[in-house]
Amino acid sequence: MTHKYIRIPLMVIGGLALAGLAALLFGWILMLLWNWLMPLIFGLPQIGFWQAWGLIIISHLLFKAGPHHGHHPPRTTHPRYWKEHFRDRMKQHFPDREDVELADN
Secondary structure (H helix, E strand, O other): OHHHHHHHHHHHHHHHHHHHHHHHHHHHHHHHHHHHHHHHHHOOOOOOHHHHHHHHHHHHHHHOOOOOOOOOOOHHHOHHHHHHHHHHHHHHHOOOOOOOOOOOO
């Protein structure tokens, strides 16, 4: 039983360490790509690691933050909306058939 109590905290610590390593790697890759492409293409200066992370944060704020930045998708992209929409369209095209009902799975 004590094996379970030791294993879970180790998994959490390992997951946090892996997430931190992935974040560092992501910032480093962005810095390398910027320093390789942007000075040649646009004549921009090279950046450091923390400036690359600043770009990541700014791009997250600009492109992910907004009125639909939640865990709920807009109504027209929800699968249930499209099932109901398709069901209504089939009922319009085939009003006399009862076997055009879709399964709700």
